[in-house]
Amino acid sequence: xxxxxxxxARHGFSLDNGGLVVAPxxxxxxxxxxxxxxxxxxxxxxxxxxxxxxxxxxxxxxxVSVAAKFFPAxxxxxxxxxxxxPTVGSFADRLAWLVVVHRTPIVFSCPAERTxxxxxxxxxxxxxxxxxxxxxxxxGSDALVYSEGAPGGCVSGARVAPTLNAVEESVSVPWTLTxxxxxGYSGTISATxxxxxxxxxxxxxxxxxxxxxxxxxxxxxxxxxxxxQVTLSLHAAVVTADLPGxxxxxxxxxxxxxxxxxxxxxxxxxTTTTPVLVPVDAxxxxxxIQVAVGQVITVQPLPGAQGLxxxxxxxxxxxxxxxxxxxxxxxPLVAEFRAWKxxxxxxxxxxxxxxxLGSGQVPCDGAFVVHVVVH
Numbered sequence: 001x002x003x004x005x006x007x008x009a010r011h012g013f014s015l016d017n018g019g020l021v022v023a024p025x026x027x028x029x030x031x032x033x034x035x036x037x038x039x040x041x042x043x044x045x046x047x048x049x050x051x052x053x054x055x056x057x058x059x060x061x062x063x064v065s066v067a068a069k070f071f072p073a074x075x076x077x078x079x080x081x082x083x084x085x086p087t088v089g090s091f092a093d094r095l096a097w098l099v100v101v102h103r104t105p106i107v108f109s110c111p112a113e114r115t116x117x118x119x120x121x122x123x124x125x126x127x128x129x130x131x132x133x134x135x136x137x138x139x140g141s142d143a144l145v146y147s148e149g150a151p152g153g154c155v156s157g158a159r160v161a162p163t164l165n166a167v168e169e170s171v172s173v174p175w176t177l178t179x180x181x182x183x184g185y186s187g188t189i190s191a192t193x194x195x196x197x198x199x200x201x202x203x204x205x206x207x208x209x210x211x212x213x214x215x216x217x218x219x220x221x222x223x224x225x226x227x228x229q230v231t232l233s234l235h236a237a238v239v240t241a242d243l244p245g246x247x248x249x250x251x252x253x254x255x256x257x258x259x260x261x262x263x264x265x266x267x268x269x270x271t272t273t274t275p276v277l278v279p280v281d282a283x284x285x286x287x288x289i290q291v292a293v294g295q296v297i298t299v300q301p302l303p304g305a306q307g308l309x310x311x312x313x314x315x316x317x318x319x320x321x322x323x324x325x326x327x328x329x330x331x332p333l334v335a336e337f338r339a340w341k342x343x344x345x346x347x348x349x350x351x352x353x354x355x356x357l358g359s360g361q362v363p364c365d366g367a368f369v370v371h372v373v374v375h
Contacts, residue, residue: 001013001058001100003022003058003060003062004058004059004060004098004100005058005060006035006059006060007035007060007061008024008025008029008060008061008062009022009023009024009025009060009061009062009098010024010060011024012024012062015126015128015130015132015146015148015149015162016126016148016149016162017126018067019066019067019070019146019148019149019162020064020065020066020067020132020146020148020162021064021065021066022062022063022064022065022098023062023063023064023065024062024063025061025062025063025095026063029061029063029095031061031095031097031137031138032137032138032139032140033097033135033137033138033140035059035060035061035097037140038059038061038097038098038099038135038137039057039059039099040254040256041097041133041135041140041143041169041220041254042057042059042099042133042135043254043256043257043258044169044170044171044254044255044256045133045143045145045167045168045169045170046075046167046168046169046170046217047131047133047145047165047167048257049099049101049131049133049145050256050257050258051257052101052102052103052104052131053101053258055101055102056101056102057099057100057101058099058100059097059098059099059100060097060098061095061096061097061098061137062095062096062098063093063094063095063096064091064093064094064095064096064098064134065091065092065093065094066090066091066092066134066144066146066164068090068092070146070162070163070164071088071089071090071091071164072087072088072089073087073088073091073144073164073165073166074086074087074088074165074166075165075166075167075168075217085166085198086142086143086166086167086168086219086220087166088142088144088166091134091142091144094136094137094142095136095137095138096134096135096136096137097134097135097137098132098133098134099132099133099134100130100131100132100133101130101131101133102128102129102130102131103129103130103131103147105129105150106150106152106160108152108153108154110154119153119154119155119156119158120156120157121151121152121153121156121157121158122151122157123150123151124151127148127149127150127151128148129148129150130146130148131145131146131147131148132145132146132147132148133145133167134146135220139221140220140221140222141219141220141221141222142166142220142221143166143167143168143169143220144164144165144166144167145164145165145167146162146163146164147162147163147164147165148162149161149162167220168198168217168218168219168220169217169218169219169220169254170215170216170217170218170254170255170257171197171215171216171217171218171252171253171254171255172213172214172215172250172251172252172253172254172255173191173192173193173197173199173214173215173216173252174191174192174214174249174252175189175190175191175192175212175214175232175249176189176190177189177234177247178190178231180243183324183338183340184242184243185235185236185239185241185242185243185326185338186233186234186235186236186243186326187233187234187243188231188232188233188234189203189212189214189231189232189234190229190230190231190232191214191229191230191231191232192227192228192229193216193227193228193229193230194216194218194223194224194225194226194227194228195224195225195226195228196218196219196224196225197216197217197218198216198217198218199214199216199230199232200214200215200232201232201233202232202233202234202235202327203232203233203234203235204234204235204236204237205234205235205236205237205241205243205244205247206237206250207237207238209248210244210246210247210248211247211248211249211250212234212247212248212249212250213249213250213255214232215255233328235326239277239296239326239336239338240276240277240294240295240296240338276295276296277295277296277297277298278291278295278296278297278298279297279298279300280297280298280299280300280347280370281299281300281302282300282302282303282361282362282368284370285362285363285368285369285370286369286370287370287371288370288371288372288373289370289371289372289373290372290373290374290375291339291372291373291374291375292339292374292375293339293340293341293342293374293375294338294339295338295339296326296336296337296338296339297323297336297337297338297339297347297372298334298335298336299313299315299331299334299335299336299337299347300334301313301333301334302315302349302361302362302363302368303361303362303364304354304355304361304363304364305349305353305354305355305362305363305364305368311332311333312330312331312332312333313331313332313333313334313335314331314349314353315331315335315347315348315349315368316347316348316349317337317345317346317347318345318346318347318348319343319344319345319346320345321340321341321343322339322340322341322342322343322344322345322372322374323337323338323339323340323343323345323347323372323374324337324338324340325337326338339372339374340374341374342374342375343374344371344372344373344374345372345374346369346370346371346372347369347370347372348367348368348369348370349363349367349368349369350363350367350368351363351364351365351366351367
């Protein structure tokens with residue numbers, strides 16, 4: 001855009017009939033943030049603008065206002081109750097940095113249309129396919145991403161409404177390996193985070209190199225407190241692999257997802273000799289299967305027994321030392337059990353896990369069991 005070429009906006013503009021309005025800065029408006037900081041902040045935002053920047057960006061600062069109907073703005077499509085999630089209450093006539101990128105056009109999967117009445121989506125003259133990152137230029141806080149409205153949908157003349165989301169910045173934080181489990185697949189690490197960081201409970205070794213990154217989502221602005229240590233689970237890159245003998249550390253700092261050209265010289269995983277997934281479903285009730293050490297059995301969702309609607313799989317192993325789950329908590333809908341050593345174990349689900357007893361489905365008409373022999 002002609003308005004944003006670095007520094008102060010050269011002229012005003014608006015999107016979506018006043019949804020987003022930008023005016024040139026007033027005399028005496030001096031941002032505290034630099035242009036470089038604003039650009040880095042945009043590329044590191046949790047809206048994942050980095051890949052879109054390959055086609056170029058436009059940046060500058062000015063007086064920014066966003067229509068009141070978009071507020072309060074929260075991160076994601078829902079308003080989480082967790083106070084760690086940022087909420088922005090308003091954005092009116094603020095001195096702000098803006099970074100604009102072209103987004104990929106939205107693709108819709110529509111039912112087959114009659115050839116006599118095809119869907120016609122007509123762009124408006126004012127449509128630009130813009131994603132606009134904005135952040136308060138004086139405080140570095142209250143970061144938002146405005147997605148411009150566009151034609152789209154499965155009805156002629158339909159429109160996709162503009163949206164506004166509060167965003168955090170993605171940060172790679174330091175970590176230290178603290179333990180390796182005897183099974184070779186997993187371990188624990190200690191990561192350095194801030195009190196307001198949202199961090200994962202489990203991290204994986206990179207697939208393309210023997211490195212690990214602990215990525216957190218952090219609110220923009222001043223630090224929210226003193227750093228602290230948290231313990232996270234560490235897993236191999238894939239379920240049939242073991243942790244590498246030497247584990248490297250990905251770079252720390254802002255995660256922009258921009259190409260870096262960095263390549264690891266060490267393979268990311270040490271795989272087992274038979275890295276095969278063995279699927280098990282309801283039709284295999286009562287059967288005996290044989291697997292090799294290192295293979296992983298995946299148990300598909302069982303009709304009527306999906307954790308009482310909690311999106312978990314209630315299947316259990318009779319001997320976790322022989323055939324054990326890869327997670328310490330509840331199993332996901334597709335449960336995974338790895339063969340750790342030679343022996344026998346049963347995968348079972350009792351009728352008590354059924355949502356509707358007596359439905360005639362396994363295991364609702366009796367216990368579900370699959371006998372496993374590990375060689």
